[in-house]
Amino acid sequence: MQKVFTISAEWDSDASIWSATSDDVVGLATEADSIEVLFNKLSSMLPELMLLNKLTDQAEIVYEVLARKCATAHIPTEA
Numbered sequence: 001m002q003k004v005f006t007i008s009a010e011w012d013s014d015a016s017i018w019s020a021t022s023d024d025v026v027g028l029a030t031e032a033d034s035i036e037v038l039f040n041k042l043s044s045m046l047p048e049l050m051l052l053n054k055l056t057d058q059a060e061i062v063y064e065v066l067a068r069k070c071a072t073a074h075i076p077t078e079a
Contacts, residue, residue, distance in 0.1 A: 047078035
């Protein structure tokens, strides 16, 4: 069974960016203004970092992104 590498992504509302790091992938630290752009960046960065750090000898890398974003919902007040 192939190892699944875990990536943590968090929304920074002050900077309006997603930032991604990983305890599984040494050196991974990147940012993007949308989650879609973040996934595109990860698809190219991860293979490079995996080869550089000799973390896999597989032709494919399976990774999971755990994204966290805090939001506020407003409760309507009665008139």
